[in-house]
Amino acid sequence: MKNPNPKIILTLFSIMIGVFISTQIKMKLETITPITIRSLQTMKAEINALNNEIAELNNIIKMKEEELALLENIAKGDDNIINILLEDIKYNKIHSGKTALEGPGIIIKMYDNPEERPFGYDLNEDVIHDVDILNIINDLRIAGAEAISINNERVLSTSEIKCGGPIIRINGRSSATPFVIKAIGDPKVLYAAVNAPGTYGDLLKIYNIGFETSIEDSIYIPAYTGDFQFRYAKPLGKDD
Amino acid sequence: MINLFFALIGILIGVVIGFLLPYTYDTTYSLYVSVAILACLDSVFGGIRSNLENNFNIRIFLSGFFGNAILAAFLAYLGDRLGVPLYYAAIFTFGGRLFENFAKIRRILLFRGKKSN
Structure with missing residues (x-):
């Protein structure tokens, strides 16, 4: 083989590399990462x-x-369509809170710190706030509570829990301390959800707020007595 | 300088040709091809260097160009089969040599410039 001009050879092979590079680029590869x-x-x-x-x-x-x-x-x-519709109504009533329910669960009794405090002590730490109730309710829901009531007022998904000074308003009605929260569900899980170390209920005890929990075999939770009225929301679609 | 210029022009022409050509290959081979490209680049840099050192040998260049590319691609393939990223070996070797060659080319060019001054 004669020795041709190296420059031409180099150029030719560079062209070859270029062709490969551009075909590689053209394919728009995803970046390859090693599997870990x-x-x-x-x-x-x-x-x-x-x-x-x-x-x-x-x-x-x-x-x-x-x-x-x-x-x-x-x-x-x-x-018979009537039977099926009646069953439907029953199901919907239970799930919307329009029927009183009964079942195993827990009863929580919360009350303000009964101890006497010296003058000038911050009162806020001794009083139950709406936030405390909300957190307890949320903990109960996380633990799978199926029905909840506070002072015999049914708590629904739309129920408000509003601070009103020394009282708390639920479903537009005022409640005062002591608050009795009833919840139907797995009693052990519910009990743990508000009593286990690190939970909100456990925290309340540090603030000396009265917090008593008892497991009951049969709890009665009343029905919601208000009305459902949607003024702004309109149903969309025909599917349930 | 001229040598590097030739290589760059060649790669640019090749890129244009490659973009114009409609051919592509299967994406599963992309890793092997990319490692092979690295090996080829190393060979071209080696070629430029040897040309500057006036001991360019077409046989050495050709065998290095294809041999290295094939070996690199094969290593990548074997690594894929074995589950070990063997292509790292090719990447480190050829990548390192690429810079080494480039460093030598720079030195030759700079040295030559001084001489002519």
């Missing part, structure tokens, strides 16, 4: 979450199919 154990684990968690979602969706499909079968039966005249 962490990324593997996150991927696994993602897959699990997706699988759970799929399972849930399948359940919904099953439910909807059952509903469809029911509706078809109604259309055929096998089932």
